[in-house]
Each structure stands twice: as C-alpha cells, then as structure tokens.
Amino acid sequence: MRKIIKIFVLMFLLVISFSLNVFAAQRTDINSLIEHAKALDNKEVTVQGEAIGEMMNRGEYSWVNINDGTNAMGIWIKTAEAEQITSFGDYKHKGDTVKITGIFHRACVEHGGEADIHSETCEITVKGITISERIPSGKLIATVLLVPVAAILFFLYYKKSRKVTAEL
Amino acid sequence: MKFRTNAVSSFEIISYYTGYVVLCTALLMTIPIITALVFAEWNAMLDFLISMAIATLVGIALAGIGWRTKQNRANIQWKHGFVIAALSWFVLMILCAIPYCLSGHISSMLDACFDVMSGFTTTGLVLTQDLDHLSTALNMWRHMLTFIGGQGMVVLALTIMIRETSGAYRLYVGEAKDIELVPNVKGTTRIIWRISMIYLAVGTAALWIDGLIIGLKPVSAFLHALFMFESAWSTGGFAPMTQNIMYYHSLSFETITMIIFILGSFNFGLHYAIWQGKRKELVKNIETQSFFITSFIACMLTVYGLSRANVYPDTVSAFRRIVYNVISAHTTTGFGTVYARQFALEWGDFGILIMVIVMLIGGSACSTAGGFKGLRVGIVFKGLIMDIKKLLCSERSRKAYKFHHIKDQLLDDSVVKSSSLIIICYMVLFGIGTMIGTFYGYPLSSSAFEAASVTGNVGLSIGITSPAMPAVMKIYYIIAMYMGRLEFLSVFALIGYVAGGIKKLCVKSLKFSS
Numbered sequence: 001m002r003k004i005i006k007i008f009v010l011m012f013l014l015v016i017s018f019s020l021n022v023f024a025a026q027r028t029d030i031n032s033l034i035e036h037a038k039a040l041d042n043k044e045v046t047v048q049g050e051a052i053g054e055m056m057n058r059g060e061y062s063w064v065n066i067n068d069g070t071n072a073m074g075i076w077i078k079t080a081e082a083e084q085i086t087s088f089g090d091y092k093h094k095g096d097t098v099k100i101t102g103i104f105h106r107a108c109v110e111h112g113g114e115a116d117i118h119s120e121t122c123e124i125t126v127k128g129i130t131i132s133e134r135i136p137s138g139k140l141i142a143t144v145l146l147v148p149v150a151a152i153l154f155f156l157y158y159k160k161s162r163k164v165t166a167e168l
Numbered sequence: 169m170k171f172r173t174n175a176v177s178s179f180e181i182i183s184y185y186t187g188y189v190v191l192c193t194a195l196l197m198t199i200p201i202i203t204a205l206v207f208a209e210w211n212a213m214l215d216f217l218i219s220m221a222i223a224t225l226v227g228i229a230l231a232g233i234g235w236r237t238k239q240n241r242a243n244i245q246w247k248h249g250f251v252i253a254a255l256s257w258f259v260l261m262i263l264c265a266i267p268y269c270l271s272g273h274i275s276s277m278l279d280a281c282f283d284v285m286s287g288f289t290t291t292g293l294v295l296t297q298d299l300d301h302l303s304t305a306l307n308m309w310r311h312m313l314t315f316i317g318g319q320g321m322v323v324l325a326l327t328i329m330i331r332e333t334s335g336a337y338r339l340y341v342g343e344a345k346d347i348e349l350v351p352n353v354k355g356t357t358r359i360i361w362r363i364s365m366i367y368l369a370v371g372t373a374a375l376w377i378d379g380l381i382i383g384l385k386p387v388s389a390f391l392h393a394l395f396m397f398e399s400a401w402s403t404g405g406f407a408p409m410t411q412n413i414m415y416y417h418s419l420s421f422e423t424i425t426m427i428i429f430i431l432g433s434f435n436f437g438l439h440y441a442i443w444q445g446k447r448k449e450l451v452k453n454i455e456t457q458s459f460f461i462t463s464f465i466a467c468m469l470t471v472y473g474l475s476r477a478n479v480y481p482d483t484v485s486a487f488r489r490i491v492y493n494v495i496s497a498h499t500t501t502g503f504g505t506v507y508a509r510q511f512a513l514e515w516g517d518f519g520i521l522i523m524v525i526v527m528l529i530g531g532s533a534c535s536t537a538g539g540f541k542g543l544r545v546g547i548v549f550k551g552l553i554m555d556i557k558k559l560l561c562s563e564r565s566r567k568a569y570k571f572h573h574i575k576d577q578l579l580d581d582s583v584v585k586s587s588s589l590i591i592i593c594y595m596v597l598f599g600i601g602t603m604i605g606t607f608y609g610y611p612l613s614s615s616a617f618e619a620a621s622v623t624g625n626v627g628l629s630i631g632i633t634s635p636a637m638p639a640v641m642k643i644y645y646i647i648a649m650y651m652g653r654l655e656f657l658s659v660f661a662l663i664g665y666v667a668g669g670i671k672k673l674c675v676k677s678l679k680f681s682s
Contacts, residue, residue, distance in 0.1 A: 034507045034509050035513070052300040052409070053300065053388075054384065054385060055383070056383030056384060058382070058383060065409070065415055072300070090300070090301060091207075091302060091304065092209075107489070112488040113484070113489040114417065115506070116417075133210055139211070139215070140214065143218055146217075146221035146222065147217055147220075150220070150222075153224070157228050157232070161238070165238075
C-alpha cells in the first residue's frame with residue numbers, strides 16, 4: 001500500500017512539474033520573437049523583461065522598452081498603464097520587471113515597419129530597485145597610488161618641456 | 169637654433185610623437201571624469217582616474233625615450249609619419265580599453281580592445297555587455313572615442329600642438345587624410361575641428377529639441393542628442409542603448425540622424441568649399457556624384473527586391489527600414505532600424521548582397537567615413553571609360569582626361585593605378601574575413617556581410633559579432649577595422665619597420681656570435 005501511495009505522490013509531482021514547464025513555455029523571449037517573426041506575426045505573445053531607459057509619452061499611448069536578457073524591444077502601451085512602471089533600468093537603477101501580453105508585429109504598419117508589441121495587459125512582477133554603488137578597495141588603492149605619481153611626473157615633464165621650448 | 173637631425177634615431181622620433189599623442193588622449197579623459205563627478209558615478213570616476221594615470225605614465229615614458237627629438241628638433245620623414253600614426257592607434261587601443269575593463273561590462277581585455285578599435289575606426293560594432301546599465305561617463309567615453317576617431321587622433325594632437333612641427337604634414341597623411349584646406353597643416357586640422365564643432369552644436373541642438381518632443385526628459389534628451397550626434401557625424405554607429413536607433417521609435421529622430429551621417433560622410437574639403445560659397449562643388453565633385461548615383465541605385469534595387477518579397481507593408485516602412493539602413497551602410501555609419509538577425513532572416517541574399525556592396529564602397533575620402541571611398545570608385549570608373557575612349561580614338565589623337573575633386577585634376581594611369589591598388593587591398597581584407605567566417609561555420613552570406621561591415625568600418629551586424637564569437641575572428645576583425653581605417657599604408661609601414669628592426673637585431677646577434 002505504501003508503495004502505491006509513493007508512486008501516486010511521484011506521479012502527482014511529475015504532473016505538476018510538467019504543467020509548470022508548459023506555463024513557462026508560453027512566455028516567449030525577445031530573440032525567439034525575432035527568430036520566428038513570420039510565424040508569430042500578429043499573434044498574441046507574452047514577454048517579460050526589465051523596463052529600461054525611460055517612458056516616452058506620445059499622448060494616449062507611450063513607448064516603453066523592455067530588455068529580457070536576450071534582446072530589447074519596444075512596447076506600445078497605454079500611457080495610464082505605462083505610468084504604473086516607476087523604475088526604469090539605468091546605471092543606478094534596476095528597472096521594474098514587467099510581464100506584457102500583447103500582439104507582436106514583425107513589421108508594424110502603424111509604426112513604420114518596426115518589430116514591436118502592442119500591449120494588452122501589463123503586470124509588474126518585480127519592483128525595481130536603486131543599485132547602491134560599492135567601491136572595491138583595490139580600485140581605491142590603485143587610484144591613491146597611481147594618480148599622485150602620474151601627476152608629479154607630468155608636472156616635471158611639462159616644466160622641462162617648457163624650458164626646452166624656450167631655449168629653442 | 170640647433171639642428172642635429174642625424175643624432176636622433178627613427179626609434180626616438182617615433183617614440184616621442186607617439187608619446188605626445190598618448191598624452192593628448194590622457195588629457196581627454198578629464199571629460200568622462202567630469203561627467204562622472206556631475207552624475208555622482210564614483211566607480212566610473214575611479215576607473216577613469218586610474219586609466220588616465222596609466223596613460224599619462226606611458227605617454228611620459230614614450231616621450232622621455234624620444235626626448236632628444238624635441239631637443240634637436242629632428243625632422244619627421246614620410247616613414248616616421250606613417251609608423252607614428254599606426255603605432256599611436258595601436259597603443260591607444262590598449263590604453264583606452266582600461267576603463268572598459270574596469271567597468272565590469274566586458275568579459276575580456278580582447279573584447280575591450282575590440283570595442284575601442286571599433287570606436288576609433290568609427291565602425292560601431294559592440295561587444296560591451298548590458299549597454300542599458302552603462303554609466304554616463306563610460307557612454308561619454310565611447311562616443312567621444314568615435315567622434316575623435318572620425319576626425320583622427322593624430323589630427324587632434326596636431327591641432328593642440330603649440331607650434332607648427334616640421335614634417336607635420338607627414339603625420340597628418342599617415343592617418344589617411346591628405347586634403348590641404350590651407351597651406352599649413354595646423355591650420356587645416358583646426359579647420360577640420362572647427363567644422364566638426366559647429367556641426368556638433370547645431371546637430372546636438374536639433375536632436376535635443378526632437379528628443380524632448382518624442383518624450384525624453386530634458387537631461388536625458390541632451391545626453392542622447394550629444395551621443396547620437398557624435399556617433400552619426402563620425403559615421404560611427406554606437407548608441408547608448410541596446411536597441412541602437414530603434415530605442416527612440418521616431419521617424420523625425422531617424423531623419424535628423426540620417427542628415428547628420430550623410431553630411432559626416434562628405435569630404436572635409438567639400439564642407440570647406442561650400443562654406444566658402446562654392447556651392448556648385450556639391451554637384452560637380454566626383455565623390456558626391458559617385459555617392460548619389462550608387463546610393464540611389466542601391467536604394468531602388470533593395471526597395472524593389474524587398475517589396476517583391478513583401479517584407480515591408482508600405483512606403484513609410486520601406487523608407488524607415490530599407491532606405492535608412494542602405495544609406496547608413498553606404499555612409500559606413502551602422503545605425504540599424506532592424507534587428508541584426510532580421511537582415512539574415514528577412515532581407516534574403518539579394519538584400520544582403522546590396523548591403524555588402526554599399527558597405528565596401530563607403531563614403532568620401534578625407535571624411536569620417538570608411539570603405540574604399542566614392543572618390544576611388546569614381547576614378548576607377550572614369551579610368552575605365554578613359555581606356556575605352558582611347559581604344560576607340562585614333563592613335564595619333566591625344567586628349568587629356570580630367571575629373572573634378574575640389575579642383576579639376578588630371579586623370580592619368582598612375583592615379584587610376586593607385587586607386588585600384590587600394591580597392592584590391594580592401595577586397596583582399598574582405599575576402600579573408602569572409603573566409604574566416606565560413607571556416608568557423610557561419611553561412612557565406614552572413615560571413616560576407618560581417619566582413620564587409622568590419623572592412624568598410626560600418627558597424628551593422630547580421631548577428632555574428634558577439635562576445636561568444638571565436639577569439640580568432642575578434643582579432644581578425646580588429647586588424648580589418650584598423651587597416652581599413654588607416655587605408656593600409658601606415659599599417660604596412662609599421663609592419664615593415666618592426667620587421668626591419670627584428671632583422672637588424674638578428675644580423676647583429678649573428679655577427680656577435682660569430
């Protein structure tokens with residue numbers, strides 16, 4: 001009896017894990033969109049990535065660019081929805097991770113043949129953070145050692161150079 | 169005044185001037201340091217302080233080795249000019265790569281050198297990772313390198329020089345620039361910089377205003393405008409974001425950059441002539457004629473070819489995706505309005521072939537552009553017509569053939585021969601690049617596209633250039649960018665000089681042992 005229960009539990013876990021894989025596969029990465037652009041043209045897709053740069057307001061709709069680690073793509077999204085994204089990725093910030101479901105266009109007629117996604121739903125899955133800058137001690141020591149030496153030598157070189165120029 | 173030229177060796181002369189160029193570049197690092205201070209990017213600031221200190225020490229060491237050059241006012245010969253230009257670029261490639269390495273955005277020193285050479289040569293191919301999180305200071309440095317590389321590192325050093333150096337013209341020619349706008353070289357280099365700085369002010373202002381209109385914030389719009397201008401004017405192709413020009417999603421932004429890179433691909437002599445009121449030069453010049461004819465034919469053929477395959481849905485799309493990319497390739501800029509893989513997957517062999525041809529032709533001589541240049545294409549074409557006419561004419565008739573480039577110039581066999589030789593060198597470089605690509609398993613069309621892009625200093629990619637690319641290909645692409653930009657002679661002179669030095673050493677050691 002215990003064996004049967006064990007088999008059932010294992011089967012249950014396997015089924016769960018397979019179904020999780022199926023859910024993961026529904027999300028497409030941006031490089032796959034480009035690689036299979038003809039097949040996915042005008043189809044509903046789901047992408048997830050970090051919002052980068054900044055939102056570009058174009059009236060009722062805005063552009064938000066997202067980078068999922070494989071590539072980056074423009075999302076044409078309602079301004080009201082785009083405003084929910086508060087953190088955009090740059091040197092000092094990790095942008096909000098957003099999950100976008102929308103229609104993928106290989107060569108969008110509305111946007112001059114651009115490959116883009118017209119968002120239908122937008123969900124912020126992970127909030128962005130401010131990246132705190134940590135200075136490695138090695139870098140600090142190298143600066144303290146090298147900069148004064150270079151500055152003194154340059155000053156001496158410059159003085160000598162001026163002297164020779166004046167003599168000539 | 170003391171002249172003891174014979175006492176100074178070639179090695180000392182080369183070392184002194186290379187050191188001088190390195191010191192000028194070290195001084196330039198103050199700009200990213202100030203940028204880092206303004207934007208409170210402390211890590212980036214330290215990266216540039218370390219790099220500046222190392223560059224200063226190397227510059228002083230090189231100038232110190234050749235110190236007697238200054239004391240004796242030694243003359244620069246042609247061979248020195250060529251070797252100094254080639255060696256300066258090589259040394260600077262390594263020194264300017266240090267901030268890239270320290271930033272943590274690059275996986276190896278080789279990748280950093282690749283990106284620096286790509287910037288210097290105004291190519292625009294990128295191996296830097298995670299561009300979207302790059303510091304403003306490093307972005308400033310990347311775009312500065314491409315902007316200065318467009319005018320020339322030696323040109324910049326000559327501009328800063330306090331007094332005219334004897335043999336400065338030889339240094340200037342060593343960097344593949346030969347136009348004389350005014351009788352002295354210092355005046356010419358200053359005019360080149362004046363032209364570039366005026367366009368910098370106007371172009372950045374135009375892109376800044378447009379950036380604000382398309383929804384960028386004021387400070388960010390200014391930085392994007394400055395970076396994109398520097399890149400467009402120098403026909404570079406770098407951009408601050410992963411998506412390159414596609415980040416902006418704007419027809420107006422694309423159009424302004426297109427005007428800038430077309431202007432950037434024109435000869436500085438042509439700009440100067442127009443500024444002096446000689447507007448007819450724009451129509452009469454063999455280079456502009458060659459550029460307009462080849463770009464028109466290339467655009468029409470690509471639009472026709474891709475419309476047959478229904479790649480783009482309408483005229484606006486065709487302009488933004490086809491004409492923009494073809495002109496970007498022809499001017500050797502490298503801004504792309506399609507993803508790299510879309511060239512391979514959607515444009516087909518015909519589209520790729522046209523792109524390869526225009527990338528190899530390139531822009532104008534003595535401009536910021538690469539490729540084997542419209543001037544040479546025009547000369548070889550006219551030379552061919554000249555030969556046909558000579559064949560058809562009576563043997564007794566003698567006619568002088570001319571071409572117009574700033575002034576009327578005599579078209580003789582030696583001019584045609586020298587142009588053809590450079591074109592052959594480019595084709596050999598391109599051929600080897602294609603062969604290496606296919607050796608590593610990339611398709612022929614993709615290998616040819618990428619090889620044309622590096623040979624012509626373009627920067628468009630079909631997806632081959634990446635950090636995962638084989639190291640041999642990275643090294644070859646660095647060599648191809650370097651040779652293509654300096655138009656071979658300087659690099660050949662450097663190789664000859666090094667080989668000559670090694671030979672002398674071997675002979676000496678053999679004599680010593682016997």
